[in-house]
């Protein structure tokens with residue numbers, strides 16, 4: 177049994193503290209800074225075994241060296257980005273497994289936002305930690321990879337079961353919803369989700385994690401191969417990766 181605690185960092189980042197209740201193993205995903213993470217770890221028993229990194233951006237890795245030094249945790253991250261990450265104890269790639277106590281995280285390569293980006297899927301907890309690849313109602317900017325690469329990465333995440341909870345790196349849902357309804361105005365599932373998210377934010381609550389099954393019906397970036405959405409963009413019959421590229425470029429300037 178894996179307990180998952182969300183830790184807000186900076187303006188809109190989330191790190192996640194994972195505790196395996198079976199043997200007490202504790203892991204942190206994407207500690208962009210150490211202060212609030214140390215507070216959460218110490219309130220959780222003062223143990224940290226693993227630091228899991230999805231990609232090299234500073235707001236996801238900044239706390240890793242201090243946490244490693246303080247708790248003796250092992251740092252795990254994408255092997256292909258070893259040169260841009262804090263000192264890794266274990267470099268991993270697509271298909272590799274990382275044990276978090278009795279739970280297993282499977283590594284899924286998700287290049288696009290950065291070339292070495294990875295996600296960690298913990299099937300036993302119905303959880304995927306996907307950094308800045310997939311967001312609630314959105315996706316990360318394509319900084320280093322190509323649009324077809326990012327689309328393939330989103331397809332790899334979309335292939336996970338509907339009951340998967342998406343633990344993404346940022347609270348961007350409200351702004352993402354505004355863009356999503358602009359390109360997909362007739363989507364009733366999307367309107368319902370936006371209303372629910374607005375209510376959560378109005379109460380000061382997080383919209384993350386979100387449900388992958390809902391994202392499959394509402395997130396335009398997971399639906400670039402939907403003929404209706406392509407037609408609404410004036411791109412009927414176009415390749416899904418091309419539709420995705422146009423969606424992503426429109427969002428960049430929305």
Ligand SMILES: [Zn+2]
Pocket residue numbers: 231233289308
């Ligand atoms: Zn990033």
